[in-house]
Amino acid sequence: MEVNIVEERGPSELIRFENIRKVFPDGTEALRDVSLTIPKEQLVVIIGPSGCGKTTLLKMINRLEIPTTGEVFVGDKAISTIDPVELRKTIGYVIQRIGLFPHMTIEKNAALVPNLKGWTKDKTTARIHELMIMVGLQPDQFLPKYPLELSGGQQQRIGVVRALAANPDIILMDEPFSALDPISREQLQDEIKYLQEKIKKTIVFVTHDIDEALKIADMIVVMKDGRIEQVGTPTELIENPFNDFVKNFIGIERINRKKSIGKRELQDFASYFDREWDSHYLEVEASMFVEEAISLLENESTKGLLVKRSNEVLGFVNQSILLRAMLAKEEVV
Amino acid sequence: MSSFMETLQSRSDLIQEAFIQHIYLSFIALAIGIAIALPLGILVARYRKVAEPVIGITAIFQTIPSLALFGFLVPLIGIGTKTALIALIIYALLPILRNTYTGISNIDESMIEAGRGMGMTRSQLLWQIEFPLALPFIMAGIRTATVLTVGIATLATFVGAGGLGDVIYRGLQSYNNSLVLAGALPVALLAIIFDFLLKWIEKRATPKGMRMRG
Numbered sequence: 001m002e003v004n005i006v007e008e009r010g011p012s013e014l015i016r017f018e019n020i021r022k023v024f025p026d027g028t029e030a031l032r033d034v035s036l037t038i039p040k041e042q043l044v045v046i047i048g049p050s051g052c053g054k055t056t057l058l059k060m061i062n063r064l065e066i067p068t069t070g071e072v073f074v075g076d077k078a079i080s081t082i083d084p085v086e087l088r089k090t091i092g093y094v095i096q097r098i099g100l101f102p103h104m105t106i107e108k109n110a111a112l113v114p115n116l117k118g119w120t121k122d123k124t125t126a127r128i129h130e131l132m133i134m135v136g137l138q139p140d141q142f143l144p145k146y147p148l149e150l151s152g153g154q155q156q157r158i159g160v161v162r163a164l165a166a167n168p169d170i171i172l173m174d175e176p177f178s179a180l181d182p183i184s185r186e187q188l189q190d191e192i193k194y195l196q197e198k199i200k201k202t203i204v205f206v207t208h209d210i211d212e213a214l215k216i217a218d219m220i221v222v223m224k225d226g227r228i229e230q231v232g233t234p235t236e237l238i239e240n241p242f243n244d245f246v247k248n249f250i251g252i253e254r255i256n257r258k259k260s261i262g263k264r265e266l267q268d269f270a271s272y273f274d275r276e277w278d279s280h281y282l283e284v285e286a287s288m289f290v291e292e293a294i295s296l297l298e299n300e301s302t303k304g305l306l307v308k309r310s311n312e313v314l315g316f317v318n319q320s321i322l323l324r325a326m327l328a329k330e331e332v333v
Numbered sequence: 334m335s336s337f338m339e340t341l342q343s344r345s346d347l348i349q350e351a352f353i354q355h356i357y358l359s360f361i362a363l364a365i366g367i368a369i370a371l372p373l374g375i376l377v378a379r380y381r382k383v384a385e386p387v388i389g390i391t392a393i394f395q396t397i398p399s400l401a402l403f404g405f406l407v408p409l410i411g412i413g414t415k416t417a418l419i420a421l422i423i424y425a426l427l428p429i430l431r432n433t434y435t436g437i438s439n440i441d442e443s444m445i446e447a448g449r450g451m452g453m454t455r456s457q458l459l460w461q462i463e464f465p466l467a468l469p470f471i472m473a474g475i476r477t478a479t480v481l482t483v484g485i486a487t488l489a490t491f492v493g494a495g496g497l498g499d500v501i502y503r504g505l506q507s508y509n510n511s512l513v514l515a516g517a518l519p520v521a522l523l524a525i526i527f528d529f530l531l532k533w534i535e536k537r538a539t540p541k542g543m544r545m546r547g
Contacts, residue, residue: 062450064446064449064450084452085452085453085454086452087452088449088450088451088452089451089452090452093447093450093451095443095446095447095450096443097441097443098443099441099443099444099446099447099448100447101444101447101448101462101466102466102540102542102543103465103466103540103541103542103543104540104542105542112451113451113452116451116452116453116457146541146542146543147542148542148543162451172450
């Protein structure tokens, strides 16, 4: 029996949470009345501080967690009516601690779900080879190896291959890159973004790293204390944070942490400046460091800065313009 | 030394019979011990709440001195092979049970989560993931149980179940040191050989991909 999700889903929405509450046996309320729609073929990032319920929400999609009340729909089907084992075979799953099986070769690991689904050997092999090449690992070289022979980054690439192997419509990723070193993490973020554009899957991605979210997401869901605070595109969140929590979470001050940008001069970002301004904004020099500008902008009374080189005004910046410039610049670099 | 060789020759029928009996007792006890302890270990690993009491009970049996345990069993069951087997099984249980339990419950939680999340059933998880990963532990438990059983089976003679203990006991009664040795040496040899053999199997049972872990 194979659950067919493709036929039954609506035109643009794929996963729908309806009034989900989750109370754990010890009484903690992980989710309080969460309703959310996840459109298909989008990379949706669920983000929030630890304990906000983001992983619980993710695990409800493959029924590793069961809502106390409420219902999750995949396509038009309430998932409580689908056999969990069959459901999970149609949903890719990448976990934080990678979870490759050390006693199986890479090939066996990657082919696990196709084998569970009873694919023919030829079909499985062809698919695995195709995916290995897609994530940049030589099939002939890596397939006979064992997980412990691979680096963390390589292992998680196999984790992604394993999740994609049976060609699921939905892929769940639970902080997949958080255990990796910064370089592998950045690489894998780029790859997953590229991969998603290429294969058009619906990816639900949980993270606590806002930089990661802003970098890869089509849509971000910000959560706190079991509730959704805001849903929007990265740009929407930056420009219109719904409340202080989101504002602080997205916060411009976090850019200070990125030394590479904080130490750059304002004029590097001149092309993003607004050309219209009022005269009563604070005037600053174009050679000012970004981090200085940020600390000025954090001051409540300063709504924006006029950036000047000699006596010529280059343009106007406020928090959201600066943030957008950072993001755009980050992608270019 | 020459008297020892003479004894071996003149009593070869007795020694041979006792040797076979000894192996028979040890192996039946082990087979039944594995048949009980292995599924039980898997079961208690699944229901951890009962693990402590179940392992606790087998541990209590383990602390009873072996001669005393044979003594307890005689008034209850009488003498004979059955009594010896029951005592030996009781001793074989704990190492296998404890190692199976430890092996399975020590498996990294992320393995289980990954398996479940990919749509493995309970039994697929058990046979494809949990069992192979726990196998080195389980084999180590079986090895301990084997060496233990081969040794304790020497006491089977006191409940009339034969074995190499017979030879030793007869030797002691007739102050015949050569005969004592003719019983004791094969026991020691058996224990060493099985230990060696099972150690080798244990190594082989470690999945190749896991032998690389430094």
